[in-house]
Amino acid sequence: MSDFHNEILVNHSKLPWSYQPKCPPVGITSSSPLPPLFQELKIRNLTLKNRIVVSPMCQYSSTDGYLNDWHLVHLGQFAIGGASLVIQEATAVQAHGRISPFDAGLWKDDQMVMMKRIVDFIHSQHAAAGIQLGHAGRKASTKPPFDPTHREKAYFEREEGGWPDEVVAPSSLPWTEGWIIPKELSLDEIEQFKNDFICSTKRAIQCGFDFLEIHAAHGYLLAEFLSQTSNHRQDKYGDSFENRIRLLLELTERVRQVWPEEKPLSVRLSCDEWVGNDGWTIDDTLILTEKLLDLGVDIIDTSSGGNSSKQVIKVGLGYQVPFADAIKKKFGTKILAAPVGMIVDPKQADDIIEKGQGDLIVIAREFLRDSHFPLKAAKQLGVDISWAPQYQRAKQ
Secondary structure, eight states, X not given: OOHHHHHHHHTGGGSGGXXXXXXXXXXXXSOSSOOGGGSOEEETTEEXXXXXXXXXXXXXXXXXXXXOHHHHHHHHHHHHTTOSEEEEEEEESSGGGOSSXXXXXXXXXXXXXXXXXXXXXXXXXTOEEEEEEEOOGGGTTBOOTTOXXXXXXXXXXXXXXXXXXXXXXXXXXXXXXXXXXXXXXXXXXXXXXXXXXXXXXXXXXXXXXXXXXXXXXXXXXXXXXXXXTTOOXXXXXXXXXXXXXXXXXXXXXXXXXXXXXXXXXXXXXXXXXXXXXXXXXXXXXXXXXXXXXXXXXXXXXXXXXXXXXXXXXXXXXXXXXXXXXXXXXXXXXXXXXXXXSSOOOHHHHHHHHHTTSOSOEEESHHHHHOTTHHHHHHHHHTOOBOOOGGGGGGOO
């Protein structure tokens, strides 16, 4: 890192835009016992003030991987709104590993400056800051879902700012017809990917993140290695189940060695591919989870799908909770499970925790509808929690 950026990170609190009015400490004045959703949770040395977590949500608003004021406001509002943990969107460890040209990245030092500013703001609101690191694999160089030409052609050509000739995957298999045919990664390129992931992890530490998640879901690179529908390799990273999970295990082991021991490590998995027994299933996830547990993973973020265009997903309220429930039934308190997907109501979320179907509730779309969801949930469940003083007049 350059001396200039070292100076910025060290003297960050002296910059004019780092000023924040003093906020009161987190406090709950309700009589006990508290609803499970608002009970603290200690994970290693991190104590979360409640069980409500902001899921990583791609904003397609970056330039060359740099975050900007959009991300400060987007992520900061959730901290103001009472979330215990705010996780930054999927952040690429290599430039060609972005989902789109407008996605976040942490492959160079300069990208740390804005991230630290955002982390500092989240901390000022008594919330924890998390980051999800990953690589898009064969889904890289694609257009944002709101691009009007997305359905006509899913990816950007080189002259449009994309990199179709640099898209990589375990095997040269496109996600679906009409998508980029990726280049099969060589063993040297796999090693480079692992090294770059570790470099991004070290940058995340310098930014002050409290929580790290490895993105191994939704049909991105690590998920592609896991499944036989996308991984047709015949070397040590393909064919058998043990070979297909090898890359994630090797990477996780290296990340856990670098990521501070006192800080939680999470892995997001697509627990079921929704294509039947020909693809990745919850049974595979349970076997993998035991191995991840042995490597020091604290949380499985239980999502699903995204790796096959043939998937048939039965979407409904809490439709992915059964995956978290299966992990809890098998492993109990040995590992935490964090269900995500169509959890929209405070009572629904509280019931999941109370029934032992999950330990954390990870929410995406409902936070976009209401950035103050935790404050609303507290009122509905009869919990009196601290509000930011600037918003105190709206509490009653």
